[in-house]
Amino acid sequence: MNNAQDNNESQLVRTEIEEYAPLFDEETGEYTDVCPYEKYSRGQNKVYSCPCICGRTLNNRQQFLQHFKTKAHANWLKNMGKDGNVKLIKELRIENGKKDNKIRLQARHMKRLLKNIEMLEKELSVTKKANSEILKYKNDVITDLQDNIKLLEEATGHSIEYDNGDALDYDNDNALPWSWDLSTTGDH
């Protein structure tokens, strides 16, 4: 409700009532009383009601400071700290449970990934072995060809002129060791 007030009147019409709430100390988990009215302030428009058992309304600093000292209020404040802690523990338990579930899920995911890695590593080693066999076979074929060329040259008296103008490309496994020109030199 909005307060309908007229500052010209000597008595303020106060219709706004707010519930007083102590300050929560995150470090200690306890509640402490803090008067909502500043020192030496008077004539504030807000009226407070305290939720403690007294159920009274308070409208100035003096009243608040006196009320804070009452046994009923002090007990209420103490229990509020306890209730707050119980609530906090419950919240933390829920949060903890959620985190546990998340961790379990991630662990399962991780296990799957590790299995995949293991499989890929096996595949890689098989491929590597196959590749090295192919390379060896390629080199054997080249050696055979070179031997055959030699025999052919000896048998015919012709020699093959190699064109070594191109740079050898050893990095490329598919490249021939050199490019050659099968033209004969001696024309018989």
Ligand SMILES: [Zn+2]
């Ligand atoms: Zn109170």
